[in-house]
Every structure is written in C-alpha cells, then in structure tokens.
Amino acid sequence: NAGVTQTPKFQVLKTGQSMTLQCAQDMNHEYMSWYRQDPGMGLRLIHYSVGAGITDQGEVPNGYNVSRSTTEDFPLRLLSAAPSQTSVYFCASSGLWAGNTIYFGEGSWLTVV
C-alpha cells in the first residue's frame, strides 16, 4: 500500500524560481489537501480539493496554485518562490466527511534562498 506519495523529498530553490510539488494517493479519496508546517505554527492549510475539478483556498493560499484533474493527483505549484515559502510541505487525503482518517505523506522539505 503506497498511501500518499509526495515528491521531491528535498528541494532547494532560488528566489523567483517556480516548481511543482507532486502528490498522489491510491486510496480513492475524494478529499486532498496541502499543508505547510513551520516552527511554532503547527499545520496550516494551503489549498484543498473535495474532488476532481474542484479546488478551494485554505488559510495561507497566497503564492501557491493547485489543480485536481484526477482523483489520484493533487500537485502544488509555487509560481515565484520566496524565502517566506521555506517550509515543510505535507500532502494529505481522506474521505469527505469529518471522522474520516486523514492520511499524510512523508513531507517535502523546501528551502528558498
């Protein structure tokens, strides 16, 4: 069982560069989301999707884009990287309703210099 798979694990970007963090899940979950984790800030929701073709903003969406063309994939794009986007990023998936276990990927460590 692969669960939630994120790539890359580590990435260093220069300010202004763009990149895409990939996320795939093999559990046929409707709900997928991206969080960022910063020291003392917990997990903050960036964007989420409740199904293919549907995306919405979370708490901290600025500087990020997402799309959901399939149930399995939910990539996160950084359009023009800034040092403030240095963080650990987690992709997660679950069934749609509260009470469904959320499964997290292993994380992507991003440094913007």
Next chain:
Amino acid sequence: GENVEQHPSTLSVQEGDSAVIKCTYSDSASNYFPWYKQELGKGPQLIIDIRSNVGEKKDQRIAVTLNKTAKHFSLHITETQPEDSAVYFCAASKGTDKLIFGTGTRLQVFP
C-alpha cells in the same frame, strides 16, 4: 471559523510517568477531534480520535477525553516510553469542513 489552542508547547517526562496534552476549540458545532503523532522526519499519523457523542475513548496506553460544555479535549498517555517522544497535534472539525490543527506539543520522554 474554528480556532484550536494547544498546551503545553513542550513537555518533558520521566519514563513511566503520565503525560497530558490539552486543547481547546472555539466552534461549538465541531464534532470530530483527532490526535496525530509526528515522529522526526515523518508525516503526522492518527493515533486516536473522538466524536462529540462520546466523553472518553481509550486505546491501550493512550486515552482522549472530551468536555463539550467547556469545549476542551485532552490526550492522556500513561506509562510513557522513550518511543512516545514525538510532536503531538490535536485537531477539530465538523461535517465536511477542513481540519483545524493546534500548534503542536513536543513530548520528550527521558529514560
């Protein structure tokens, strides 16, 4: 919207002692309260959860209690072991709303 506060931010205990982490939430309509454990370099993993129609739930050495009137819930770990050392997150949600996480508690268990 929902706001979840978590205390303490760090907790150090001796092996064998108990550890308690507390969270409060603001939205009285929230009805699902999971706890996640995050080990170093890993993603968070669900360890226990509780729904609003239940006051307490236990799973071996861990338990969660919920006080809906006061809008707070707590994680209790008994007979702590070094492998319990990790960051623990509480969260709250309702219906199809997104989970809102607390800021995390770093638990250190010393042998």
